[in-house]
Amino acid sequence: MAVYESELPGVGKKYEIDLDDGSQLVVVIHNTGKRELFIRPEPDADSEKLFELSDKLARQVGTIMEGAYFQPIKTDTIETVLSEESLIEWVKVPAQSPVAGRTLEDAGVRVKTGASVIAIQRDGETITNPTPDTTLRPDDTLVAVGSRAEHDELESFVAGE
Amino acid sequence: MAATPLVEVGAVFAAAAIGGAVAIRVGQSVIPFYVLAGVLVGPDVLGQVGAPHVAPGDVVTVLAELGIVFLLFFLGLEFSIDRLLASRDRITAAGTIDLLINFPVGVVVGLALGWSVVEALFLGGVVYISSSAVITKSLIDLGWIANDESEPILGTLVFEDLVIAVYLTVMSAAVLGGGDSSAVAVDLAVAGGFLLALFAVARYGTGIVQHLVDGETQELQLLRAVALTVLVGGIALEIGVSEAVAAFFVGMGVGSTEHSDDVEHLLMPVRDLFAAVFFFWIGLETDLAAMAATAGLVAVLVVLTTPTKLVSGYLGGRRYGLDGRRSFRVGAGMVTRGEFSLVIATLAAGGATPVLRGTIPSLAVGYVLVMSVLGTTLMTYSDDIWERLSGA
Numbered sequence: 001m002a003v004y005e006s007e008l009p010g011v012g013k014k015y016e017i018d019l020d021d022g023s024q025l026v027v028v029i030h031n032t033g034k035r036e037l038f039i040r041p042e043p044d045a046d047s048e049k050l051f052e053l054s055d056k057l058a059r060q061v062g063t064i065m066e067g068a069y070f071q072p073i074k075t076d077t078i079e080t081v082l083s084e085e086s087l088i089e090w091v092k093v094p095a096q097s098p099v100a101g102r103t104l105e106d107a108g109v110r111v112k113t114g115a116s117v118i119a120i121q122r123d124g125e126t127i128t129n130p131t132p133d134t135t136l137r138p139d140d141t142l143v144a145v146g147s148r149a150e151h152d153e154l155e156s157f158v159a160g161e
Numbered sequence: 162m163a164a165t166p167l168v169e170v171g172a173v174f175a176a177a178a179i180g181g182a183v184a185i186r187v188g189q190s191v192i193p194f195y196v197l198a199g200v201l202v203g204p205d206v207l208g209q210v211g212a213p214h215v216a217p218g219d220v221v222t223v224l225a226e227l228g229i230v231f232l233l234f235f236l237g238l239e240f241s242i243d244r245l246l247a248s249r250d251r252i253t254a255a256g257t258i259d260l261l262i263n264f265p266v267g268v269v270v271g272l273a274l275g276w277s278v279v280e281a282l283f284l285g286g287v288v289y290i291s292s293s294a295v296i297t298k299s300l301i302d303l304g305w306i307a308n309d310e311s312e313p314i315l316g317t318l319v320f321e322d323l324v325i326a327v328y329l330t331v332m333s334a335a336v337l338g339g340g341d342s343s344a345v346a347v348d349l350a351v352a353g354g355f356l357l358a359l360f361a362v363a364r365y366g367t368g369i370v371q372h373l374v375d376g377e378t379q380e381l382q383l384l385r386a387v388a389l390t391v392l393v394g395g396i397a398l399e400i401g402v403s404e405a406v407a408a409f410f411v412g413m414g415v416g417s418t419e420h421s422d423d424v425e426h427l428l429m430p431v432r433d434l435f436a437a438v439f440f441f442w443i444g445l446e447t448d449l450a451a452m453a454a455t456a457g458l459v460a461v462l463v464v465l466t467t468p469t470k471l472v473s474g475y476l477g478g479r480r481y482g483l484d485g486r487r488s489f490r491v492g493a494g495m496v497t498r499g500e501f502s503l504v505i506a507t508l509a510a511g512g513a514t515p516v517l518r519g520t521i522p523s524l525a526v527g528y529v530l531v532m533s534v535l536g537t538t539l540m541t542y543s544d545d546i547w548e549r550l551s552g553a
Contacts, residue, residue, distance in 0.1 A: 007247065009315045010239050010297055011306060026307040031425070038307040044484065047307035 199444020228439025237412020256320025292499025497536025
């Protein structure tokens with residue numbers, strides 16, 4: 001995927017994103033905060049305006065698009081960036097994981113990896129704010145906050161590597 | 162009209178508001194309609210039929226001057242040398258083509274009319290400068306903003322902004338320095354020193370400017386920014402420097418502080434308010450008889466300077482690697498002339514000769530009226546026109 005950024009002097013910035021079907025999504029962010037979305041069916045076609053959003057609404061929609069509220073696909077490649085230093089990742093607990101059957105405190109997840117488990121997804125339900133004595137089970141998906149390095153630690157730790 | 166100033170100012174805003182509403186209704190830009198509103202409620206139309214009308218006076222003039230000051234303040238605020246340098250090759254190429262093709266047309270016409278060099282240079286400026294305000298708005302309205310043609314158009318406008326800042330500085334020295342030669346030398350030295358000092362503060366005194374506009378609340382920040390801009394503009398005028406140029410430098414200075422975005426947000430409505438009065442005032446000051454007298458010349462200029470912008474824009478678009486249709490759009494996009502042509506004409510009106518005082522301002526009003534409507538229309542139908550041109 002390629003994203004092209006260009007300056008629109010006096011207006012704002014323009015982002016062009018190549019989509020899989022050869023079309024382009026064009027996002028114009030105005031200096032006033034307004035976002036305009038266009039679709040360009042082919043690279044040399046005219047842009048057709050889809051809709052526009054206010055600054056506030058765009059942020060809300062953006063958060064939804066990012067998957068902060070709902071992640072349909074649970075793989076270890078999904079991550080939500082909160083800031084440069086912290087992101088949210090989803091880690092699956094394998095069947096033979098050394099942490100399976102142990103509590104968060106027992107396993108020492110945060111002490112050993114630095115990442116904090118903020119939620120556990122289990123059988124289609126989400127346990128938010130798990131306590132230190134919440135027991136981890138095989139096939140749980142841990143939702144954790146931490147730096148990229150801490151996430152790497154967590155992933156190998158849960159996998160028993 | 163023997164009304165209290167408050168009624169007068171209210172009438173000014175009401176007339177401009179009605180003009181603007183009509184403009185939106187007929188799908189045109191607001192600037193020519195503000196001007197027309199000024200003509201209509203002024204002494205030449207309403208006044209002629211004996212109806213209550215708005216007379217040109219000190220109050221409206223001051224509000225209009227605030228309009229010029231804030232228009233140029235924003236030009237400086239949004240002006241960025243870095244931006245120009247970031248894609249300097251293409252912007253410079255397209256901008257230079259635009260300058261070399263369009264500016265001389267006005268100068269040559271002026272000289273052909275037997276005008277002096279200064280007078281001809283003013284005409285060059287009036288026909289050269291495209292309207293950033295109208296064109297940018299049309300780009301957004303037409304959805305071209307997301308297309309490739311927006312970059313050469315906006316890039317060329319940035320280049321024009323730079324040229325116009327230098328141009329206004331030079332031309333205001335030429336106009337405001339009248340009188341006998343020794344006095345002129347002193348005036349020019351004072352004016353030059355003032356501008357140099359302003360420029361130095363804008364370029365290197367970011368800390369000072371930052372401190373000056375750093376208000377504790379939004380309200381105080383607004384007051385500080387307005388006070389700084391208007392005071393510097395006023396002082397400039399007092400010592401014989403164009404208030405527009407001074408405001409440009411203030412804008413440039415504020416633009417390099419961290420408060421740039423805040424000030425832009427706070428002052429945008431202020432600019433829109435007073436700019437509307439400025440355009441209205443232009444209409445109010447317009448002498449219909451003088452305007453009618455320049456109609457022939459306006460027609461000549463329209464015929465000459467519409468194709469030149471189409472050609473220069475087309476060539477500029479080609480420089481950006483666009484195809485024929487899009488390059489033609491760039492040309493159509495650049496045709497509109499507006500606010501800065503009127504600012505130049507206002508500067509010319511401060512001159513000593515009849516051409517500067519009368520002909521150029523009257524002509525500029527007619528020219529901007531035609532070119533703003535023509536330019537917006539050309540943009541709307543550019544694809545059809547291009548098909549005819551390339552198909553034939």
